[in-house]
Amino acid sequence: MKILIRSIVVLLIVSLSNLLISCGDDNTTAPGVGGFVTGYNAQESSECMTLASLAYQNENDPVQIRDSLIIQLANTNYATGGKWTLDWGPALSSDQSNMMYVVKDASTEPDRYTLAIRGTDWCFPFNWEEDLGAIDFSKYPYGGSGDSISYGALQGLTTLLALRDSATNKTLVSYLNDISASKNQMYITGHSLGGMLATVMSAWFLDNGYGSKFNLKTYTYAAPSAGNPQFKDHYTQIFNGANAESHRVENPKDLVHYFQGDLQYVIDNAIPTSIPLSVDVVLIAIKTYFQSNGMEYVHVGERFALGTTNPTDCNYAPFTIDDYACWVSYEHTTTTYLALLGAPITNVSTVTCGWK
Numbered sequence: 473m474k475i476l477i478r479s480i481v482v483l484l485i486v487s488l489s490n491l492l493i494s495c496g497d498d499n500t501t502a503p504g505v506g507g508f509v510t511g512y513n514a515q516e517s518s519e520c521m522t523l524a525s526l527a528y529q530n531e532n533d534p535v536q537i538r539d540s541l542i543i544q545l546a547n548t549n550y551a552t553g554g555k556w557t558l559d560w561g562p563a564l565s566s567d568q569s570n571m572m573y574v575v576k577d578a579s580t581e582p583d584r585y586t587l588a589i590r591g592t593d594w595c596f597p598f599n600w601e602e603d604l605g606a607i608d609f610s611k612y613p614y615g616g617s618g619d620s621i622s623y624g625a626l627q628g629l630t631t632l633l634a635l636r637d638s639a640t641n642k643t644l645v646s647y648l649n650d651i652s653a654s655k656n657q658m659y660i661t662g663h664s665l666g667g668m669l670a671t672v673m674s675a676w677f678l679d680n681g682y683g684s685k686f687n688l689k690t691y692t693y694a695a696p697s698a699g700n701p702q703f704k705d706h707y708t709q710i711f712n713g714a715n716a717e718s719h720r721v722e723n724p725k726d727l728v729h730y731f732q733g734d735l736q737y738v739i740d741n742a743i744p745t746s747i748p749l750s751v752d753v754v755l756i757a758i759k760t761y762f763q764s765n766g767m768e769y770v771h772v773g774e775r776f777a778l779g780t781t782n783p784t785d786c787n788y789a790p791f792t793i794d795d796y797a798c799w800v801s802y803e804h805t806t807t808t809y810l811a812l813l814g815a816p817i818t819n820v821s822t823v824t825c826g827w828k
Contacts, residue, residue: 511689511717512776518551518815520586520661520691521721525806525818527562527571527590527666537562537571538638544818545575551815555579556586560647563635570631574647584657585686587644589632589673591664609700609767612672614679618702621672622732622769625698628669629676648682658686663806664728667695667720671772674718675707683714690718690773693809696731697769707772718773723812725780726803733769735759744803748793778812 526544530536541562548554561573570590577584608623636643642650660677662670674690677683688711699707711718722729725744730737735755739747747755762769786798802808810817 510774512719512774514813515551516659516689517691517719517721517776518810518813519556520588520659521663521693521806521809521813522551522815522818523556523575523586523588524591524661524663524666524693525810525820527573527588527662528806529820531571531590534564534568537564541573544820547819549816550818551810551813559585560637560640560642560644561635563637563644565631565635570628570635572632572635572644574644580657582654582656584659585651586659586661587670587673589660589662589666589669591662591666612675612699612703612706614676615706616702619699619706621699621703625668625672628665629672632669632673633676648685651685653685656686657689658682659689659691661691661693662695663693663809664695664804667692667729668698671695671698671707671718674716675703675710678710678714678716683710683716688714688716690716691721692719692773693721693806694723694726694729694804695720696729697733697771699770699772700768701770704770704772711773719776720771720773721776721778721809721813723778723780723803723809725782725799726808727800728804732758732762732767733771735762744799745788745796746791748791748796750793751796778809781808781812 526541529544530540542558545552545556545558546554555577556575559574559576562571563573564571572587572589574585574587609620610623610626612619612621612626633644637647658677660670660674670690670692674688677688707718727738727743730743735758737743739752739755783799783802786802787795806820807817
């Protein structure tokens with residue numbers, strides 16, 4: 473019976489994911505903050521969101537990613553101001569499903585680095601596994617005995633740590649180890665799935681001693697929750713111990729960041745707007761599955777809620793499933809997040825996968 477229920481939930485999540493393509497805590501109040509060193513900086517956030525958006529540049533055209541990313545980084549009209557240069561990567565998995573890169577700003581003293589992780593690319597089934605892997609917990613291998621993260625998050629982290637820069641053949645570990653220990657600034661960032669992976673990458677970063685070489689600030693955008701309460705406790709402890717910062721930036725009308733831990737809030741508050749019955753059933757089924765299997769997801773980091781905005785090209789009444797998909801897609805895009813941050817919009821070009 474459990475296998476049957478699990479299979480049904482997978483199908484329901486896939487259905488909701490298809491809706492998204494076409495376009496922490498389980499309570500009825502907005503997710504709160506917890507236990508971190510404050511220090512949210514609007515300029516830093518705009519830069520990190522810009523770099524997170526550039527991770528999608530030519531996402532399905534590996535031949536062009538490196539050169540086009542270099543060109544984009546040089547754009548002085550962006551919030552990044554043309555100050556950041558590619559220093560490692562882009563590193564792409566063999567199936568092209570995962571990508572991350574590191575940029576450096578040498579105009580400051582000490583140097584600033586940013587590790588940007590790409591979010592979901594629906595052309596690649598392994599990204600689906602990372603997204604849908606929330607239906608299983610896996611032990612977080614660098615924490616305590618009770619620390620668990622989603623199976624998909626662990627798979628994603630494992631994949632990212634194995635990636636190599638095509639130019640130098642260095643893994644991220646080799647690259648980080650070669651940087652002199654002078655307490656440089658390190659930002660880790662990502663949007664959507666990239667935000668969730670940035671969360672677990674940040675935990676790995678501190679658990680493996682890199683807090684002694686870098687001052688860490690993590691900025692995630694639209695990131696679903698990655699782990700259980702024990703993982704949150706561990707995350708909070710290592711961040712406070714390193715005097716590091718973790719900022720979870722959210723558009724309150726964006727559906728995605730409420731996964732997996734705040735589905736009841738979505739239902740109770742009709743996020744982003746009136747929820748069609750078919751979607752409501754999916755959300756309730758997913759929430760029930762987590763509860764019946766004793767799976768509790770919670771968010772980590774300090775929540776920073778942006779302002780809100782409504783799309784101008786999505787209907788509200790009469791309200792159909794297509795209208796809802798339009799709203800969901802609009803609220804989640806990197807363009808909307810940049811606009812809510814007051815940052816210039818990036819001109820990111822993507823390549824549609826063949827089966828779309």
